[in-house]
Amino acid sequence: MTQNTFSPLFESYRLNNGVEVSNRLVVAPMTHFASHADGTLSDEERHFLYNRAENIGLFITAATLVAEGGKAFVGQPEAIYTKQLDSLKETAKLIQSQGAKAILQIHHGGNQSLPDLLNGRDLVTASDDPQTDARALTGEEVENLVQSFAHAADLALQAGFDGVEIHGANGYLIQQFVSAQTNRRTDKWGENRYAFSSAIVDAIVAVRDKHCRPDFIIGYRFSPEEPGANGITMQDTFGLIDVLVKKPLQYLHVSLWDFYKLARRGSDETKTRIKQIHQRIAGRLPLIGVGNLYTAEQILAAYQTGWAEFIALGKAVMINPNIATLIKDGRTDEIVTELDPDKADRYGIPDYLWQLCIQGGAWLPPVKGQANRGTVDI
Numbered sequence: 618m619t620q621n622t623f624s625p626l627f628e629s630y631r632l633n634n635g636v637e638v639s640n641r642l643v644v645a646p647m648t649h650f651a652s653h654a655d656g657t658l659s660d661e662e663r664h665f666l667y668n669r670a671e672n673i674g675l676f677i678t679a680a681t682l683v684a685e686g687g688k689a690f691v692g693q694p695e696a697i698y699t700k701q702l703d704s705l706k707e708t709a710k711l712i713q714s715q716g717a718k719a720i721l722q723i724h725h726g727g728n729q730s731l732p733d734l735l736n737g738r739d740l741v742t743a744s745d746d747p748q749t750d751a752r753a754l755t756g757e758e759v760e761n762l763v764q765s766f767a768h769a770a771d772l773a774l775q776a777g778f779d780g781v782e783i784h785g786a787n788g789y790l791i792q793q794f795v796s797a798q799t800n801r802r803t804d805k806w807g808e809n810r811y812a813f814s815s816a817i818v819d820a821i822v823a824v825r826d827k828h829c830r831p832d833f834i835i836g837y838r839f840s841p842e843e844p845g846a847n848g849i850t851m852q853d854t855f856g857l858i859d860v861l862v863k864k865p866l867q868y869l870h871v872s873l874w875d876f877y878k879l880a881r882r883g884s885d886e887t888k889t890r891i892k893q894i895h896q897r898i899a900g901r902l903p904l905i906g907v908g909n910l911y912t913a914e915q916i917l918a919a920y921q922t923g924w925a926e927f928i929a930l931g932k933a934v935m936i937n938p939n940i941a942t943l944i945k946d947g948r949t950d951e952i953v954t955e956l957d958p959d960k961a962d963r964y965g966i967p968d969y970l971w972q973l974c975i976q977g978g979a980w981l982p983p984v985k986g987q988a989n990r991g992t993v994d995i
Contacts, residue, residue: 623917623944630674630903630926632867634831636779638674638718638927641920642941645907645931646677646722646782646838648690651967656682656695657704661967663711668965669934670715672941674927675905677782677836677870678708680724680789684765686738687790689726692969693734696723696769705776718779720834723769725762727751727790728799743793743800743807759806759813762790767820770835774824780834781821785814786872787840795839795857798847810853811860818864836905837861838870841890842881850883851890855897862901869894869904870929874979876908876919895924905929911936913949932982935966935974955985 627640651661670676682688682695694708695701705721712719728742728751740751741758754762770781785791793799794806794813806812818837825833839857843849861869871894880890891906898904906925910916911933920928933940936953943951956964958975966974974981 623913623947623949626917626920626928627672627945632834632903634834634865634867636718636832636834636867639716640672640674640941641927642673642916642944643905643907643927643929644669644673644676644717644934645929646679646784647931647935648693648970649679649967650690650692650969650973652679652692652694655701656693656697657701658694658708659692659967662694662708664965665967666708666711668715669938670712670717671939672945673715673717675720676712676715676717677720677722677929678712680722680784681769683723683725683769684762686735686741687725687727687730688734689724689729689731689789691731691734692967696721696772697765699772702772702776705772705778709773709777709779713777713779718834719777720780720782720836721769721773721776721778722782722784722838723766723773724784725765725790727793729789742790743796743813744802746799753802756804756806763813763816763820766817767824770821771824771828774828774830774833779832780836780867782836782838782870783814783817783821784838786838786870788843791817792840792843792849795853796843796847796849797853798843798845798849811857814857815860815864818861818866822865834867835865836868836870837866838872838905840872841894842883851880851893852883854894855884858894858897862898866902868927869898869902871904871906871925873906873908876906876910878908889924891924892922903927907931911954912952913944916944935964935982938965955983957985 630638651659709719728746728749741754742751744753773781800810841854903926905927907929
């Protein structure tokens with residue numbers, strides 16, 4: 618294939634707020650496990666970020682905590698306090714200096730938070746959860762968390778980020794409110810399981826309006842289905858989409874392990890999830906698709922399905938920090954699809970994350986010499 622073969626991936630896209638994104642490639646949010654204990658940027662993160670945003674349209678950061686008591690990862694970045702502004706500013710500049718739009722993903726772990734990292738606070742979720750010993754948030758606490766997401770967005774705006782992505786995927790707190798499996802509340806947050814998502818979006822839009830910054834991008838990431846009898850179905854997701862497309866958002870981002878995964882429940886099970894999601898959105902917002910795409914050919918083929926306006930890359934960017942440049946320059950034969958355990962210095966991956974990669978896991982990149990490690994049911 619020639620360099621021009623991949624030119625569709627480098628066409629610009631104008632968002633509904635007038636912001637032009639240089640191309641259709643996105644760096645998906647990746648957990649680094651490397652921030653300092655106070656949630657600020659470490660040297661390992663700087664090294665990971667400094668060369669991964671060249672020729673990328675949007676770069677979405679690792680899930681960044683919005684409130685104490687919701688930390689789901691060792692070494693998770695934070696956007697809680699004003700004292701973290703300098704760190705956030707540096708992160709944004711690191712990304713933008715390479716030409717990409719910097720998007721801060723904002724997050725709370727809910728019942729997936731780690732008890733050892735809660736600083737004495739209770740493990741919380743939408744409804745009491747005997748499996749994790751998480752208790753239901755009070756109505757006042759829910760309202761406070763809505764404002765915590767808004768405050769994190771305010772910090773992101775002050776820090777110079779181009780936007781935020783609301784992390785409503787992968788079973789974390791926001792998804793716990795959407796799912797009938799984890800939300801059995803009888804108040805307004807349970808009667809309408811989309812209410813928490815909707816309130817967070819509205820609060821962040823209010824922050825943007827307060828600063829008179831219509832160019833500030835707001836996106837929302839979601840997982841389309843859950844396992845379990847009462848887990849999220851495609852029908853639930855269609856309902857969420859119907860709510861979100863009425864909001865002044867700039868994009869939606871579907872979390873998929875496999876771009877081509879077929880729907881399981883609540884829709885046509887002979888069609889892919891992402892195609893049906895894209896059809897439901899019906900052009901009202903652009904969609905970011907993702908899911909086990911490693912080669913330039915796979916990335917282009919996914920884009921040319923027409924099921925997503927942008928293609929996000931996670932594991933492929935871990936393996937090939939400069940993958941977008943390789944594609945743009947027609948050097949696709951240099952793209953690799955496995956980590957080489959003998960060449961750790963090549964990738965700039967933080968030490969703890971590197972050890973996880975070598976141990977193996979379906980959510981991590983393939984490693985040279987290791988067998989297929991299964992799939993992730995998302």
